[in-house]
Amino acid sequence: MRIDLHTHSTHSDGTDAPAALVDAALAAGLDVVALTDHDVMSGWDEAIMAARAIGITVVPGVEISCERDGRSVHLLAYLVDPHDAALLAELDLARSSRATRLTRMVDLLAAGGIPITQDQVAAQVPPGATPGRPHVADALVAAGVVATRDEAFRRWLADDSPYYVRHYAPDPAAAVALVRGAGGVPVLAHPLAARRGVAPTLALVEELAPLGLAGVEADHPDHDAAARRAVRAAARHTGVFVTGSSDYHGTGKRVRIGAERTDPDALAAIEALGTGSAVARP
Numbered sequence: 001m002r003i004d005l006h007t008h009s010t011h012s013d014g015t016d017a018p019a020a021l022v023d024a025a026l027a028a029g030l031d032v033v034a035l036t037d038h039d040v041m042s043g044w045d046e047a048i049m050a051a052r053a054i055g056i057t058v059v060p061g062v063e064i065s066c067e068r069d070g071r072s073v074h075l076l077a078y079l080v081d082p083h084d085a086a087l088l089a090e091l092d093l094a095r096s097s098r099a100t101r102l103t104r105m106v107d108l109l110a111a112g113g114i115p116i117t118q119d120q121v122a123a124q125v126p127p128g129a130t131p132g133r134p135h136v137a138d139a140l141v142a143a144g145v146v147a148t149r150d151e152a153f154r155r156w157l158a159d160d161s162p163y164y165v166r167h168y169a170p171d172p173a174a175a176v177a178l179v180r181g182a183g184g185v186p187v188l189a190h191p192l193a194a195r196r197g198v199a200p201t202l203a204l205v206e207e208l209a210p211l212g213l214a215g216v217e218a219d220h221p222d223h224d225a226a227a228r229r230a231v232r233a234a235a236r237h238t239g240v241f242v243t244g245s246s247d248y249h250g251t252g253k254r255v256r257i258g259a260e261r262t263d264p265d266a267l268a269a270i271e272a273l274g275t276g277s278a279v280a281r282p
């Protein structure tokens with residue numbers, strides 16, 4: 001069974017609509033794909049309907065933006081109740097703060113002489129989508145200022161750039177409680193993804209495991225072999241399972257869907273623990 005548990009659609013900063021994303025998953029030979037847009041669950045219905053029609057399984061999920069010590073931490077949440085009031089309120093807050101923050105970043109970029117306008121950025125955010133820095137990058141690509149999202153991040157959009165603005169995000173410990181409260185299964189995303197100027201750490205796995213963290217991403221495009229081994233060791237030590245996922249963003253990143261995969265045992269653990277919604281099988 002080929003399983004990819006972390007992907008993004010046009011409901012956040014991916015470039016495939018949910019139906020196109022499940023088509024791509026099938027074409028890549030996957031049996032199971034999770035849709036995990038940033039801070040939003042609005043893509044689930046389209047993904048599940050399209051997946052049923054073509055015969056592939058969907059795990060509904062969401063990637064919650066968290067923050068600890070001024071540093072961004074991503075928590076994947078599978079099988080949450082999409083109507084849980086506390087979870088929805090937190091995601092709403094995150095999305096509205098993201099919108100304000102993107103406006104401020106565009107103001108700073110324009111004031112810094114980078115030729116970009118609010119309208120050009122707004123044109124890159126699909127209606128209802130969670131706005132993010134990749135949409136600013138897309139506007140810069142569309143305007144011919146840079147060639148790729150990656151170039152825009154390298155030049156102006158990284159966390160340590162003078163144009164970076166933070167947005168509201170819950171602490172990861174609070175987010176784990178929120179996810180469990182919504183019947184979901186919390187999995188720490190890419191804990192050792194290299195971010196310039198930041199010392200990657202697995203301390204959060206140790207801290208969050210007793211609070212209900214269920215798993216941690218080991219195989220991820222931003223983890224090298226040593227990072228993957230370190231994550232596996234921390235997972236064994238704390239009793240959480242490991243996952244492997246592409247973090248596919250369509251054409252927004254180079255990685256192909258299904259490039260990293262999760263062991264069926266981890267999916268079984270997710271399904272055994274999650275009570276807020278169900279894995280959608282054809």
Ligand code: AMP
Nearest residue numbers: 013131132133134149150153154252253
């Ligand atoms: P934000 O959520 O607005 O803070 O932006 C973070 C998003 O940007 C994440 O989804 C990352 O996957 C994406 N991202 C970070 N660095 C890059 C890069 N170099 N190229 C493309 N996307 C990136």
Ligand code: ZN
Nearest residue numbers: 008013038249
């Ligand atoms: Zn993203």
Ligand code: FE
Nearest residue numbers: 063074189190
């Ligand atoms: Fe992430």
Ligand code: FE
Nearest residue numbers: 006008063247
């Ligand atoms: Fe992601």
